[in-house]
Amino acid sequence: MDPTQLSLVQAHAWLSSRQISARELTAAFLERIDRLNPRINAYITVDREGAMAAAQRADDRFRNGTATPLTGIPIGVKDLFCTENLTTTCGSKMLARFRPPYESTVTRKLKEAGAVILGKTNMDEFAMGSSNETSFFGPVRNPWDTERIPGGSSGGSAAALAARMAMATIGSDTGGSIRQPAALTGLTGLKPTYGRISRFGMIAFASSLDQAGPMTWTAEDAAIMLRVLAGHDPKDSTSIQAEVPDYVNTLVNRLDGLRIGIPEEYFPDSLDRETRHALEEAQQVLRDLGASMVSVSLPHTRYAIPTYYIIAPAEASSNLARYDGIRFGYRCEDPKDLKDLYTRTRSEGFGAEVKRRIMLGTYVLSSGYYDAYYRKAQKVRRLIARDFQDVYTGVDLLLTPTTPGTAFPLGEKKDDPVAMYLSDIFTINVNLAGLPGLSLPCGRDHQGLPIGMQLIAPVLKEERLLAAAHAFQSATPWHQRKPEL
Amino acid sequence: MSITADTVKHVANLARLKLDERELAPLVQQLSNILGLVEQLKELDTEAVTPMSHALDMPIPERPDLVVPISTREAMLANAPDTEQGYFRVPKIIE
Amino acid sequence: MTYDPNYETVIGLEVHAQMVTRSKIFCGCSTTFGAEPNQQVCPVCAAFPGVLPVLNSELVSMAIKTGLAIQGSIRTRSEFARKNYFYPDLPAGYQISQFELPIIEHGQLHIVTDDGVRKRIGITRIHMEVDAGKSVHEGIQGASWIDLNRTGTPLLEIVSEPDLRSAQEAGEYLKKLRSILRYLQVCDGNMEEGSFRCDANVSVRKLGQTAFGTRTELKNLNSIRNVMRAIEYEAERQIDSLESGGRIVQETRLWDANQNTSRPMRGKEEAHDYRYFPEPDLPPLVIAQERIDTIARQLPELPDAKAERYRNDLGLSEYDAGVLTSSREMAMFFEETVSRGAQPKAAANWISVELLGRLNRGGMEIEQSKVTPEQLGRLLALMQNNEISGKMAKQIFDIMFESGGDPDTIVQEHGFKQVSDTAAIAAIVDQVLADNPLQVQQYREGKTKVMGFLVGQIMKATQGKANPASVNAILQEKLSG
């Protein structure tokens, strides 16, 4: 069997029994990247030397008995996690040559567990996008149909994994950027509770919404990854201080007694017919596993997009002020004065979508508009969060579609920001409320494109998400389907 | 809610972005469309609602007042586009 | 320009006080002054991508201390906010500060005005914020250099109410505030090195007018004297302008201490729009009441309370109490002196007259005094015990001030010992009386003035070492006997 087709759990078994060495496994993935990446454009940077050196160390750990479930596992990391001395671009011309002198907590934990970082995956510039078309390094293509987008902003992480150019990947999710591409590429994508995984060293888009998370083939693999990534970090003041459970131990095959809420607002008339059908079938599977479905309402759902498109750009406009051409990153040629240095550096270094969001964010925070926009959005954010609190008194999980439809063709929504923003309509509220959400495949449309469904849990109940997803995957084949390449 | 070209120019100045005329018109239109979306929020009565600026309600952690040695100075300066004698170099600042 | 009595000056001061924490506000970089450029800079304070701030606990304690010291109310829930603007010495493009919910509000301190009246000055708020870096311009062709060593050093911004009415009052306010911060040991108060900085908001209005006039903001005031001079200049400039039919423009003006003048600031003319919003990287600061109570219990005695105690318990004059509490070092010197056995009034007198007089002449601070409080206390104790005379004490003090040294040794080496032995003095008195029968006769006839002559003779005979009190007592007894 081709080792690049193994799940993380299977690969660990192979490595432990010396059926394969970490170096052989890494080499197989590097070879596959060489072959497929030119078509998919999932990686911005491939770190061959670093990966082989890490694989060597992983083999040592298997020999001396210090291996962990992630030791020797080849992983792709979204290019907004700072990696010491390895270029970290955030998908932008602004950081095309940026070499961080520090390591993000996420990549540090992966390295400490013995994982092999193959390289840095493509993404929408500064994680702003839903189609991975805003990257300075070119669009990423969906391995299921290379004329279609893979979703965004973690489109590179999704495509790399779907094309088996990594065994697992790391993404980040501000408004759906893990779950939406996972849905569009047939993967399991987990956005944990806000603060569950440290944001230190993860280049910020919108600080109060950003959260890192794993993308994997199975819920079981996601559980293994989360176990390593989660936990308090003194370098992140918004990091949660709570015990990290053994997510693998809490996986189950039956869901008896589990109450799953079906929020009516997530099934509008405009929902893609095939997606609706797939979700209905998924409900039946869950019922067969012992769960019960409860109709619920989250009345402020429709305010998610406007609320998000005030809060996220506002924070972004401030977070991105540090890109000024002085201490790192791009600087314009021959600035004639300070103002020129700022405006040309930023106008030349940022792409159109980033500039659009900086403009929007600057506007909603500016004098005279703060109350009408920013403060108003913060208040509505609380109403949205309360909707979830209220509904969780009666149900354990929520089930919704992840996206309104399947992967759309490249270029379709590129020049219509509003249409693009609406593709995150089912994922954004989860970020606003800080909740954990997971997308997993639950069907395919008539073109064979994956359809995803989303499970949403209360704060810090990731194990509930993973358990339900695992049970579902034990009963369905969708997560095992692979694109033809 | 529509937004004028002058407002867009003013905002661009605040954000230290330069927009050429070619970029300006579509941006005015796009920002107007996005703000149109935002208008919906006005229908909600939020008078008694406390603004939510953090995803979770938790207090700030504090760290002890300890000096940590710095090892990143050279690597940091190596990232800078222009340095001189250990300083970051910028065009002349006029006060 | 002349002072116009029809106008009143209205002043509010914004003080930026650097807190003396060891590390910066949000990272572990050292705050030591004077390092090589960009030596005390890490990815966090240089605002590299992806890094995050973590709050220094000591700063919070210092802010609470300061809030308690100015009788402010301490918010149990306050909030950090971002103030957004572009400037090369501000690496993030925003300053982490506090805006809507500052840690301290509604404080006050008291000053004594020119006419000796105690006046309350309101303190609107105190908030925590990061300091910016420094830019170097001089001597660099076509460029400026940026040094981020100071970036991220913790500041308290202390904003007064517009309660001050003269340059003099502004000066008194600053001295009092600085003294309080030094008592608390949270700020070194060094204006030249920039660890205690002041901007002044100045406006004028006709006497009797209730509305405030248009104000200007004065910057670059690097000493209390400059603050006062700049305010005087600005008030006169505004009055002259109004009197000649002009209007005041709301602007920021830079004080030029060399030219004794101010000019509008260029470069920052553009109207600011700071776009404040709650800092999403930092959850709200929640302060438990026990923490406030603990700090309150450990608060040192502050200048006003000390002065009151000196007046009421130690019987010092208002003036002496004021002088001795004007700085923490002064008060410690005084209290240490007293603890070595000196009577409080004598100690106060000696410190404010003898010691400060000499220090002032030499342009020195009390910390530079060669005389230690232990030594001064001992010297005064010797005098009180009649082992030396007051005259000797001053001579000894001169030696101590110039060359240092402990009074007992100086007494030994210079033979300053006073004769208090009653029998010895009595023998000398007998001798002097025998040698001066005429004066004895005159005294007994009621011409008591000759007493002074006789005392002088006795002192002469003892080379000034006889205890004057004993001499007086014995002489009196013998003359009336």
Ligand SMILES: [Zn+2]
């Ligand atoms: Zn630092």
